[in-house]
Each structure stands twice: as C-alpha cells, then as structure tokens.
Amino acid sequence: MAEKSRIEEMARKISSIKQATNELKSMSGGIQAVDRNVDRILASVKMLEINISDLTEVL
Amino acid sequence: MADNDIYWNPILETLPREKLRVLQLKKFQRIFKWAYDNSPFYREFYGNAGIEPGDIKTFDDIRKVPKVEKSLLRDIQTKEPFPYGTILSVPIENVTEYHQTSGTTGQPVYQADTWQDWEWCAETWAYILYAQGYRNYDRVFIPFGYHTAIAYWMGHYGAEKLGCEVVPGGVLNTEARILKIQEVRATAIMATPTYILGMADTARTKLGIDPAKDLNIQKITVAGEPGGSIPTTKKRMEEAWGAKVYDHVGATEFGAWSYECTYQSGLHVNEAFFLVEIEDIDTGELITEPGRRGKMIITTFDRQAQPCVRFDSKDIIEWSPDECDCGRTFRLIKGGVVGRADDITKVKGVLLAPTSIEEVVRSIPQLGDEYEVLVTKKGDLDDITLRLELVPGQEDNTDAARKVLVDQLRIKTGLGYNLEFHEYGSLPRYELKAKRFKDMRPKEH
Numbered sequence: 001m002a003e004k005s006r007i008e009e010m011a012r013k014i015s016s017i018k019q020a021t022n023e024l025k026s027m028s029g030g031i032q033a034v035d036r037n038v039d040r041i042l043a044s045v046k047m048l049e050i051n052i053s054d055l056t057e058v059l
Numbered sequence: 060m061a062d063n064d065i066y067w068n069p070i071l072e073t074l075p076r077e078k079l080r081v082l083q084l085k086k087f088q089r090i091f092k093w094a095y096d097n098s099p100f101y102r103e104f105y106g107n108a109g110i111e112p113g114d115i116k117t118f119d120d121i122r123k124v125p126k127v128e129k130s131l132l133r134d135i136q137t138k139e140p141f142p143y144g145t146i147l148s149v150p151i152e153n154v155t156e157y158h159q160t161s162g163t164t165g166q167p168v169y170q171a172d173t174w175q176d177w178e179w180c181a182e183t184w185a186y187i188l189y190a191q192g193y194r195n196y197d198r199v200f201i202p203f204g205y206h207t208a209i210a211y212w213m214g215h216y217g218a219e220k221l222g223c224e225v226v227p228g229g230v231l232n233t234e235a236r237i238l239k240i241q242e243v244r245a246t247a248i249m250a251t252p253t254y255i256l257g258m259a260d261t262a263r264t265k266l267g268i269d270p271a272k273d274l275n276i277q278k279i280t281v282a283g284e285p286g287g288s289i290p291t292t293k294k295r296m297e298e299a300w301g302a303k304v305y306d307h308v309g310a311t312e313f314g315a316w317s318y319e320c321t322y323q324s325g326l327h328v329n330e331a332f333f334l335v336e337i338e339d340i341d342t343g344e345l346i347t348e349p350g351r352r353g354k355m356i357i358t359t360f361d362r363q364a365q366p367c368v369r370f371d372s373k374d375i376i377e378w379s380p381d382e383c384d385c386g387r388t389f390r391l392i393k394g395g396v397v398g399r400a401d402d403i404t405k406v407k408g409v410l411l412a413p414t415s416i417e418e419v420v421r422s423i424p425q426l427g428d429e430y431e432v433l434v435t436k437k438g439d440l441d442d443i444t445l446r447l448e449l450v451p452g453q454e455d456n457t458d459a460a461r462k463v464l465v466d467q468l469r470i471k472t473g474l475g476y477n478l479e480f481h482e483y484g485s486l487p488r489y490e491l492k493a494k495r496f497k498d499m500r501p502k503e504h
Contacts, residue, residue, distance in 0.1 A: 007070065043175035047182050050332075050361055051068050058074075058081045 004059045011053040018045045065321070065385060067189035071331045072387045079388060080118070083334050086360040088115050091124065094366035097148035100135050101366065121334070122345065126356055126371040129160075132168045132312070142169045149173055149364045158209040160311045161492065170209065170311050171364040177216065179362050180314055183332055184217020187318035190327070190385075191305040192278055193247060195222030200245035202228040202236045202254065202490075209311045210491060214249045214280065217315075223247075233490075237262045237270075244275045252286025252296060253493040255279055256428040259299035264484075271301030282307045283492045285414045287319070288326065288395025291421035295428065308374075308396050313359045313367045317392060324383040325391035334358040335392075336369075337376060340400050349380035349393070354400045373400040375412075406434055407441045409473050413496040416445065419467040425453040425460040429486040434498045441500065444477040451483050 021041045028034035066072045074082070092112040094101040105111060108125045115121060136144040140151045147154075149171075156172035172180065193199070199218045203211040205227060218225050226243055228236045237258060240248065250258070262268040270276065279302050286292035287306025296304045306326060309315035316333040317326040328335045337346040337353040346353045355374045359367040379393035398412040405411070413432060420430045427448035435442045445464070449457060457480055468476055487493075 003070075039174060043173075043178040046175050046361070047178055050179070050182070051071060054082065054086070055070060055074075057085055058078045 007052060007055050007059060011049075011056045014045060014048045014053050017048075018042065021045065065190070066387070067186045068331075072186075072389060074331070074388055076388050079330055083330060083360075084118060084121075087121055087334055087358060088112065090358065090360050090363075090366055091115055091368055093363060094148060094368050097363075098146050098366060100145035101148075101368070103145075121369070122336075124369050126369045127367075128371045129168060129312070129373075130165075133166050136166075136169055143171045143365060146365055147171055148366055154364055157207070158212070158311055159207050161208060168312060172362070173364045176362045176364050179332075180213045181216035181220045183309075183315040183329060184213045185220045186329055186332075187307050187315055188214070188217050188221055188223070188280065190318055190320040190387075191280055192303075192321050193218060193221055193223055197221075197223045197246045197278075198226060198243060199223045199247045199249070200226045200228050200236070200240050200243065202231070202233075202240075202248060202250050202258065204490070205229045208491065210283065211249050213309070213315060214282075233258055233261045234265055237266055237268060237274075240276065241268065241274055246275055247278045247280070248276055249280040249282070251283040251489070251491055251493070252281045252292055253284060253428075253489045254491070255281060255296050255304070256292075256299065257488050257490075259296075260428065270299055274300070276300050276302045278302055279304045280307055281305070282309060285395050285397065286417065289414055289418050289421065291418050295421055306395055310372065312365075313357050313370055313372070314362060316357060316359075317395075320383065320385045320387065322383050322385045324381055324385070325379045325393050326395055327383065327387055327389040327391055330389045332360055334360070335376075337378065340375075347378070349378040352377045352397065355396075374398075375400060406443055407474055411472055411474065415471045416468065417495075419464065419471050420445075420447065422467070423460055423463050425449055425456045427483055427486075429488065430495060431486055432496045434496075434500055436500045442477065443474060444479060446479045446481055446486060448481050448483045448486055 021038050025035055025038040063069045095105055095112050104125060110123060132146065135146045136142060138144040140147055153173045154171045155174045156177050158170045159167040161167065201211050201215055215225050226245060228239060231239060259270050262270050279296065279300060281287040281304060287304060293304050305319040307315060307318045308326060316335065317328050319326050336356040338344065338356055339346055339353050352375055355372045355376050357370050357372050374396045375398045376392045376396055379391035381391060383391055397414050416432055420426055427450050429448055431446040433444040449460065461478055464478060468474065
C-alpha cells in the first residue's frame with residue numbers, strides 16, 4: 001500500500017511538471033529557444049510517465 | 060531476491076506477472092488507437108480487416124489484429140510523405156531522427172523517430188545496459204561507423220542516459236580503435252560478435268596486444284548476430300577479452316526488445332515496452348509454453364512516429380523454461396534468435412539453422428573464428444561447402460579438426476558438408492553483421 005501511495009504521489013508530480021512545461025510553451029510567444037527545449041523536456045516527461053505514471057492504472 | 064540496485068526501474072522490472080499483463084493490454088490498446096487515429100495506412104489496413112480500437116478488450120482480441128510484414132512497409136514507403144509513406148503518424152516536421160535497415164533482403168525500410176521516440180529508444184537501452192552492470196563510472200567505447208544504420212546509435216544514447224562517458228569510435232580503422240581503447244582505458248565496448256572477435260584477432264596479430272591482459276575492458280554488449288547467445292562463440296569472446304559478454308537483440312523497425320542481465324540466464328524480453336507473441340510457423344497457433352520454436356510477432360508500445368503493431372519479424376525464438384535468479388519478472392527466451400523464418404532454409408530436405416554450424420565451428424580450438432557456408436546445386440541435389448580457417452600453428456591438425464567437424468556437424472545439423480580449409484586471414488572479415496551463409500541455389504528453389 002505504501003508503494004502504491006508513493007507511485008501515485010510521483011505520478012502527481014510528473015503531471016505537475018507536464019502542466020507547468022506546457023504552460024511555459026503557451027506563454028513563450030513562439031520563442032524557439034523556449035519551445036524546442038520544452039519539447040525536449042516533454043519527451044523526458046513521457047519517459048517518466050512510461051516508467052511511473054502508467055503503473056497507477058494497474059496497481 | 061536480488062538487490063534493488065541491479066534494476067533500472069525496480070518497480071516495472073519486478074512487477075507481478077498478472078499486473079504486467081494488465082499493463083501490456085492497456086499499452087497495446089493505446090498504441091493501436093494511436094496508429095488507427097494517426098496513420099492513414101493503419102486506418103485503411105484495419106478498416107479493411109473490420110477492426111477498430113474499441114474492439115480490443117482482451118488478449119484474444121489482439122490476435123485478431125492483422126500483422127504487418129516488412130514487404131508491406133516497403134510498399135507503404137513508396138507513397139507520400141517521402142520517404143516514410145502513409146505509416147507516418149506524426150507531422151513530418153516533428154521527425155528528428157532518420158535511420159534505415161541495411162537492405163540486405165531488398166529495398167531498405169526507412170525509420171522515422173521524433174525526439175520523444177528517440178528518448179524512448181535510449182530508455183530501452185538504459186534498461187539493457189543497467190541490467191548488464193553499466194554504471195556512470197564506465198567509459199564506453201563504441202567502435203561503430205555512426206551512419207544510417209541504427210545499430211549502436213541507441214547504445215550511445217542509452218549509455219549517456221546512464222551517465223556513462225561515451226567515446227565514439229567512428230571513422231577509425233580497427234587498429235586505431237584498439238589503440239584508442241587502450242589509450243582512454245575504456246571499460247566497456249559494444250559491437251557485433253564478429254567484430255568483437257575480429258578486433259581481438261587484430262590486436263594480437265597486428266599490434267601485439269592481448270586484449271585480456273593489456274586492455275581494461277570489463278563488459279561487452281553484443282548485438283546484430285546470434286553469437287552472444289551461442290555458448291561456444293560467447294566463450295571465445297569472453298576469453299579473448301577477459302570480460303563478461305552480454306547479448307541483446309533488437310531491430311530498426313521495433314527497437315531493443317530483449318537483453319541478457321549479469322546473471323546470464325537467457326534474454327529477458329522487456330515486456331513493459333514490448334508485446335512479444337510467438338506463433339507456430341506453419342499453423343499460426345500461439346505458443347506460450349517453453350521449448351517450442353516459432354516466429355516472433357512484436358508490438359512496440361510507445362514509439363509513435365512509425366508505429367510497430369503486430370510486426371511479423373520472422374525471427375525464430377522460443378520461451379525458456381527457466382526463471383532468472385535476478386528477480387526480474389520479464390520472461391526469458393532461450394538461445395536468443397536462433398534463425399529467421401525466411402532464413403532457416405531447407406537443405407537436402409533438412410531444416411538448417413546457420414547458428415548450429417557456428418556452435419560447432421567455434422567449439423573446435425584449432426579453427427579460427429571465421430567461416431563461410433555455401434549452398435549450391437549439383438544437378439538436382441543440394442551441396443553444402445563449409446569454408447574454414449585453421450589457427451596459425453595448427454596446420455598439422457587438419458585431420459583432427461576435420462574428424463570432429465564431420466561428427467559434430469552430423470549430430471547438430473543432420474547434414475554432410477564439403478570441408479575446405481583456407482589460409483588464416485583469407486576469409487572475409489566484417490565490422491557489422493557478417494554474411495557467412497550464402498545460398499547460391501537458383502531462386503525457384
């Protein structure tokens with residue numbers, strides 16, 4: 001049960017990072033130095049989702 | 060149970076199998092829907108088969124999804140957008156990585172990846188390398204040409220992800236690579252089994268370097284050929300380098316799906332990233348039990364630009380009856396990829412797997428690492444010639460080697476061969492995948 005709670009908490013943090021990153025992109029006004037780096041962050045966030053967030057559906 | 064420190068992701072890698080299966084079904088549903096929604100090819104392909112995302116509710120439903128073959132990919136890639144065709148599932152401006160298959164069996168297949176896909180590729184390699192004991196203190200030398208083949212590109216990025224220091228051994232020749240390995244005191248290398256053996260031979264014969272004594276390599280990851288899972292070939296590599304050798308299997312179209320861990324019990328299928336099904340070659344029946352060979356149908360769960368859903372790989376594999384002591388719940392396959400459904404050829408009416416020949420050749424110490432198999436036709440009969448090299452100084456032992464070869468080849472393959480002994484160093488050497496099996500019979504065979 002503690003493991004499940006820990007994973008769910010990590011998943012919430014991952015979701016927050018994703019949301020904040022998307023917000024950053026939406027306020028960039030098209031600055032490429034922001035948008036492209038946001039895309040890279042989001043790619044890494046996706047790996048966190050695969051490694052952690054996806055598990056919340058099966059635990 | 061093993062120490063948690065041996066896992067890249069201890070949660071996923073030790074997930075109870077019933078939960079792993081639930082996860083796999085959810086991931087299959089997700090990639091199937093992605094392909095259906097975003098790829099014109101898949102939309103039409105599945106539409107013609109009368110299947111759509113809502114139809115996939117169980118593992119049995121997955122079996123109803125039509126398979127994709129490489130020949131179909133080639134056809135798709137004659138269409139727009141160039142060069143990937145209608146399988147492409149993202150806007151082409153989102154593609155950041157181009158690779159292609161070698162094209163040895165026909166027109167190359169082009170592989171598109173977005174940056175996210177490429178992160179995914181590196182992630183799959185992070186699982187492999189961490190399981191094989193790579194850590195952030197390793198200095199990894201990659202003796203690879205860094206060209207359009209995907210080969211060790213993924214290994215490079217995966218090692219970086221672990222925090223390893225990666226030394227690219229790109230355009231150097233073999234001698235220069237060995238000297239660089241020595242100069243930087245590299246602790247690990249990645250290459251095909253053929254090249255690992257070839258480098259050791261070059262080090263000894265041309266540079267007077269004994270890799271096992273004079274270099275600092277502790278672990279080697281091999282791929283691209285079955286040698287890492289052939290015990291006699293693995294033994295030769297480990298002895299030549301004084302290092303542990305770990306196998307891994309992957310492919311351009313679907314990625315790095317399996318790996319050996321430090322326990323060396325077989326190849327783990329990364330079931331959190333892939334769905335591997337084994338089918339009977341003749342009947343298509345699903346094989347779930349160990350010890351029965353079939354061809355692999357593979358689905359890649361989260362690589363999106365060019366989805367790989369139920370790809371008929373034609374690789375021949377079998378489930379292992381064993382569990383690995385490492386504690387991973389990912390299932391093992393036994394003996395790696397033992398051949399290909401379109402490569403396990405009938406010779407003299409007998410199914411011949413080239414790996415069986417390699418197992419015999421590499422078990423005989425008088426013989427060098429290289430060999431070639433030529434299948435020709437003499438009248439109506441198949442004829443097999445096995446070309447070999449004797450290790451220098453073993454020329455007087457030809458008869459002894461011949462006797463063992465005849466006996467062992469008969470036992471392992473059920474066939475007789477013409478044996479030709481050639482001068483050491485005269486057979487072709489390869490840097491990537493070796494092409495030792497040459498079927499010269501007329502095409503209609």
